[in-house]
Amino acid sequence: MTSPASVVLVFLDPAFPDGRLADASKPQLMVTDQGATRGDGIFETMLAVGGTVRKLQAHLDRLGGSAEAMDLRIPDQDAWRRAIATGLAEHRSQHPAASASEDELVVKLVVTRGVEGAPNPTAWVQVSPVGAAGRRQRETGIDVILLDRGYDSDAAERAPWLLLGAKTLSYAVNMAALRHAHKQGADDVIFFSSDGRVLEGPTSTVLLAHVEKSDGGASVKRLITPQLDSGILAGTSQGALFNAAKAAGWELGYGPLEPQDLLDADAVWLISSIRMLAPVNRIDGKEIGTPSLQKELTAELNELFAGIQ
Ligand code: PLP
Numbered sequence: 001m002t003s004p005a006s007v008v009l010v011f012l013d014p015a016f017p018d019g020r021l022a023d024a025s026k027p028q029l030m031v032t033d034q035g036a037t038r039g040d041g042i043f044e045t046m047l048a049v050g051g052t053v054r055k056l057q058a059h060l061d062r063l064g065g066s067a068e069a070m071d072l073r074i075p076d077q078d079a080w081r082r083a084i085a086t087g088l089a090e091h092r093s094q095h096p097a098a099s100a101s102e103d104e105l106v107v108k109l110v111v112t113r114g115v116e117g118a119p120n121p122t123a124w125v126q127v128s129p130v131g132a133a134g135r136r137q138r139e140t141g142i143d144v145i146l147l148d149r150g151y152d153s154d155a156a157e158r159a160p161w162l163l164l165g166a167k168t169l170s171y172a173v174n175m176a177a178l179r180h181a182h183k184q185g186a187d188d189v190i191f192f193s194s195d196g197r198v199l200e201g202p203t204s205t206v207l208l209a210h211v212e213k214s215d216g217g218a219s220v221k222r223l224i225t226p227q228l229d230s231g232i233l234a235g236t237s238q239g240a241l242f243n244a245a246k247a248a249g250w251e252l253g254y255g256p257l258e259p260q261d262l263l264d265a266d267a268v269w270l271i272s273s274i275r276m277l278a279p280v281n282r283i284d285g286k287e288i289g290t291p292s293l294q295k296e297l298t299a300e301l302n303e304l305f306a307g308i309q
Pocket of ligand 1: 045200201202203204205233234235236237238271272273274
C-alpha cells in the first residue's frame with residue numbers, strides 16, 4: 001500500500017496556473033464532494049519512466065472521452081500537463097537520489113463532479129511509487145479466474161448511461177471482483193458478458209496470441225483483443241502495443257472472443273499502463289499455451305512495449 005507521505009499531490013486550481021501543491025497526508029477533500037459521496041467522477045492512471053509520462057496524449061484524450069460520456073466539464077489538457085509537470089518536479093526534488101532513468105512512478109489524474117451545489121469540478125494529480133506486486137507479476141505471470149459481469153455485450157450501446165466504456169471512479173465492483181479472485185487463490189480476473197463474450201480484466205485489457213506456420217514455413221503471429229465496442233474500456237496500452245506490433249509484422253484481430261479461445265491460445269496476457277504485460281499462466285486452474293512459447297512471445301512484446309513513448 002502507498003503511504004500518503006510518499007504521494008505528491010497537486011490540485012488543478014484556476015488561481016494557480018501550474019497547479020497548487022498540497023499535503024497528501026492531510027485531509028484535502030470536502031465531505032460533500034460528489035467523488036466521495038457518489039463515486040461521481042473519472043480518472044486515469046499513467047506510468048512515468050525517467051520523469052516522462054508514457055502515452056500521455058492517449059490518456060488525456062481518454063479522460064476527455066470519459067468526461068464527455070458523463071457530461072462533466074474538466075480542466076483543459078494544457079492545465080493537466082502543467083500540473084503533471086509540477087507533480088513530477090516536486091517528486092524529483094523530494095527524491096533527488098533516485099536515478100531518473102530507473103524511476104518508475106504512478107501518475108494518477110482524478111476529476112470529480114465537485115462539491116454539492118458548487119459549479120466547479122474537483123481535479124488533482126497524484127504522483128506515487130509503483131507497487132512491488134505489479135512489478136513482480138510482470139515476471140512471474142498470474143493466475144486468473146473467469147467471472148460473469150452480468151451485462152450482455154450490447155449493453156454499452158443500448159444503455160450508454162451505464163458508462164461501460166468510461167473510466168469512472170465507480171470501481172467498487174472491479175475491486176470486489178479482485179477480492180473474490182484473491183479469496184479463490186487467484187491473482188486476477190477476466191470478465192465475460194452474459195452472452196458469453198470475453199470482456200476485460202477489472203483493471204486491464206485482455207490480449208491473446210496465436211502462432212501458425214504459413215505455407216512457406218514462416219511463422220505468422222497474430223495478436224487478438226476483445227471487440228472494443230463490447231462495453232470495455234479502450235486500453236491505451238493495448239492501442240499502443242497493437243500499433244507497434246503491426247509495424248513489427250504481427251497480424252491483429254479484434255474479437256469476438258469466447259472463453260474457449262483463451263484456453264486454445266498460445267499465450268494470454270493482461271495488459272495495463274502500470275503493470276504492463278502480465279502473462280497469464282492459468283485460467284480457472286487450466287494451463288495456458290506452452291511455457292517456452294509464452295516466454296518468447298512475452299519477451300518480444302515487452303520489447304515492443306518498452307519502445308513506446
Ligand atoms: N480496462 C480497465 C477496466 C481498466 O481499468 C484499465 C486500466 O486501469 C485497462 C483496461 C487498461 O487501460 P490502460 O492500458 O490504458 O492502462
